[in-house]
Amino acid sequence: MLRNLLLVTFMAMPVGGLAYHYGPGQDQMLLDDVAVMAARGDQSARDENWGDAVESYDAALKDLPAGHLPVQQRLKLARAKAAMLDSKLPAATNDLANLVEELQNTGADQHPELLRESREALANAQFYMTWLLRLEGKQREEWEPQIEASRQTFRLLAEDAIERGDAKQQQRSSEDLEAAVKLARLDIEDLQGLPLPSE
Numbered sequence: 001m002l003r004n005l006l007l008v009t010f011m012a013m014p015v016g017g018l019a020y021h022y023g024p025g026q027d028q029m030l031l032d033d034v035a036v037m038a039a040r041g042d043q044s045a046r047d048e049n050w051g052d053a054v055e056s057y058d059a060a061l062k063d064l065p066a067g068h069l070p071v072q073q074r075l076k077l078a079r080a081k082a083a084m085l086d087s088k089l090p091a092a093t094n095d096l097a098n099l100v101e102e103l104q105n106t107g108a109d110q111h112p113e114l115l116r117e118s119r120e121a122l123a124n125a126q127f128y129m130t131w132l133l134r135l136e137g138k139q140r141e142e143w144e145p146q147i148e149a150s151r152q153t154f155r156l157l158a159e160d161a162i163e164r165g166d167a168k169q170q171q172r173s174s175e176d177l178e179a180a181v182k183l184a185r186l187d188i189e190d191l192q193g194l195p196l197p198s199e
Helices: 002-022 024-046 050-063 069-085 089-105 112-135 140-164 167-185 188-192
Strands: none
Touching: 024 050, 024 069, 050 069, 069 089, 069 112, 089 112, 112 140, 112 167, 112 188, 140 167
């Protein structure tokens, strides 16, 4: 009797392995591929190969199975940051605005650090967009909403940092807020004489 039970169990093991491989195992294989692509994107970003980083993050997002929202959101943030530095500022700004809205609607309390990081990236993107729009000679009505949104976000981040006791973040956000206020007030002649800011 025991011998028959062991024989049946032994024979059922390959079936269980196949069931896992073609069921949940497929998701795990995809997640392994996503991890490889994300690591490749991270390395490209460290090497300042922004275009390669964007491509790797895009590939990771494409292969990511459904049901992994925090991973997807983290990849979207990394891709948008890389795109911003790859001269794709308008698209990156739009992607970051969508990501911040998505995070606010999907339980920001679960991933507050990701929301803070996304807000900061969006505020920076809006700051740079304002700078470029002003240099292009666009009218105030076109660039002012960008810098106002940036200013409000930097203020929000500074206040949040004070509440959390994060002195480093508070100082950085306060300095960014001051820079946003100055950018809105600068005469175009003074702005044209300044070097473009970097991330």
